[in-house]
Amino acid sequence: MQQSWEEETGTCKSTLPRSLSGQYVGSFAYLTIKDRLPVILTRVVDTVYKHRIVASEQHGQEGGNDCVDIVSRLSKLKHEMQTNKYILEIEDGNKDVSIWKQVLKEETERNEGEAPKFFKAAWLYTECYMYRKIMESIALSCHLKEFDPFGEQKRNALYDCLKPASLLIQYLHDSIEAKKNPNDMLSEFIQMSLWGNKCDLSISAGVENSQKVSPLCQLQELKSKILINKTGLVWDELKQAKSIGSVRIDFILDNAGYEFLSDLCLAECLTRLNLVDDIHFHCKAMPWFVSDVTPVDFAWTLDVLGGNENQGLSNLSKSIRQKLEDKSWSMESHKFWTTPHSFASMETVSPELYRDLTKSNLLIFKGDLNYRKLVLDRDWEHTVPFKEALHGFHPTALCALRTSKADLIVGLSEGLAQKLEAQHPGWMVSGEYAVIEFCEKMS
Incomplete structure (x- = not known):
């Protein structure tokens, strides 16, 4: 510093x-x-x-x-x-x-x-x-006001990842059928949502960066790359909330394509395990950071899945549409997500959004930009606690799933950053390392 x-x-x-x-x-x-x-x-x-x-x-x-x-x-x-x-x-x-x-x-x-x-x-x-x-x-144009200059890249990224996405869906179905341990399932699908964040077109300057192989076989190998893993606390928070009443979760989304599909799989996992009752997905209000999900991307993704010959993908689209129709799931956007403000400013700049988020039991923030905004995009010492770096942003319990693509990170144990820097220069910006951070709900 x-x-x-x-x-x-x-x-x-x-x-x-x-x-x-x-x-x-x-x-x-x-x-x-x-x-x-x-x-x-x-x-x-x-x-x-x-x-x-x-x-x-x-x-x-x-x-x-x-x-x-x-x-x-x-x-x-x-x-x-x-x-x-x-x-x-x-x-x-x-x-x-x-x-x-x-x-x-x-x-x-x-x-x-x-x-x-x-x-x-x-x-x-x-x-x-x-x-x-x-x-x-x-x-400022006359006829192209709705044109998405990143649309073609996002569409290509989605088509390229349909095969691995279908494997995720099949794995979820098989795990449910086999009555796999719910805690283990949640941990796996959180990790798959986490590693979906590697598919980021803004960090690659728009060069194709989609997921083309199944991440299932990589989970064990990638575990050592998760520098902070608070999945257990997420499980505890959800179980505690469910024991009291209805549970709402909010996803603050990041990239379209494979990452969004991995987020939908995590949401399906949470729903099928009966851990949540109400899920809100927050999109960007306009094309943003090349590959971020907009409402148009959300709807188009469901169209593509629904028209796919793979039954798992088409069934996923059908299931999501039903949840959107019965309002147990919802898709929304807000102008705050596309401002330069860190989230610590939300209560002042967009108090209505902040108030709405306080109704949630858990906020899941996806990706590098959301992480940067959570911790104010400042040059914190790497050992500063995550909660301290939030600088008062605490509408409810929150979890950050982020592969590191910028040179800031908090919450590390003493000496870990120095060890990584010596062994892997550039470790903070490569997307090879990740965190699953958590901050509990204030009592």
């Missing part, structure tokens, strides 16, 4: 570590802004430019002009990022604009009146801003 400062938190001050930022040359944040984000932007430019033919067929010359204008705006954004220009306001008129304007105002005030720049601002802000600007460039 290289520095800290006093930050206002309500009526008291607390010392927080510095935010991860591109201003620290050589850091993962710096390399992301310098190398990975421009590649993602270039891929989006290529996608939009290729789409101009379809857009012209659908909307005439105006559709083609839309594509040219979007490309122009994205090229300008890429230049601004690479030359470390000032971050500008979002101006597309969408419902979240006031949130982004307020964040920019606060960042400018913190910077003594100077607007933040791409490399100098907090990495979380810069990265979220880039994705929001991509969507602004599309929202």
Whole structure:
């Protein structure tokens, strides 16, 4: 930890570590802004430019002009990022604009009146801003406002993973039929949901990164890569909640494709084991970090599963549709999930969302970005307890399933980080190591 400062938190001050930022040359944040984000932007430019033919067929010359204008705006954004220009306001008129304007105002005030720049601002802000600007460039078009520049990548990733997904479904069915130990089943499907997080198109800059082999045979081998495993506490929390009454669980989703399918399998496992009664899935309100699940992705995934010749996949779609219809499962989205705010700000920024989450018995946060937002995306000492790094975000019990793809992690035992760094340099950003973190419900 290289520095800290006093930050206002309500009526008291607390010392927080510095935010991860591109201003620290050589850091993962710096390399992301310098190398990975421009590649993602270039891929989006290529996608939009290729789409101009379809857009012209659908909307005439105006559709083609839309594509040219979007490309122009994205090229300008890429230049601004690479030359470390000032971050500008979002101006597309969408419902979240006031949130982004307020964040920019606060960042400018913190910077003594100077607007933040791409490399100098907090990495979380810069990265979220880039994705929001991509969507602004599309929202400002005449005919392509609903266009998902990552849609084709997500669709290909789903098609590529249907075989291993079918094996997961069959394994769940066989385990239920064999009356396998429920605790063991929950542990296995939590781990499969965890390792599904390795399939992340934003960390690979949009390059194909889908699951093509069954993870079942890998679970034992991968166990040693789980640096923190609080699965037992998740089981205890659910059993305790179930003994009292009806149980609600919320999934704050991450990637579409294989990871989402592994999340659905975990949800099915929880339901079939009679551990939960009510499941809420939280999607992103707009295309986000390349492969994150949107409501469109959610619905399209069920369509693909339902039309598949594999009976396990088609039955899964049918089962999910029935649960959505009887409202025991629900899919929802909220603008807060696509802001640059850490979750410690939720109660202030989106109090209605925070209040709703307090009704849940357990929140399951999937993936690296959700983990970063949970722990404020700051340079914590690796041994700082997870609960402390949440910085007051505690609407209910919560679990984080995350493969590590950014250089921050908390809750490790003394000396473990140093040992890993000596043996496996880059261990924090490779996605090879993971955590199953847990914070109990406040009494």
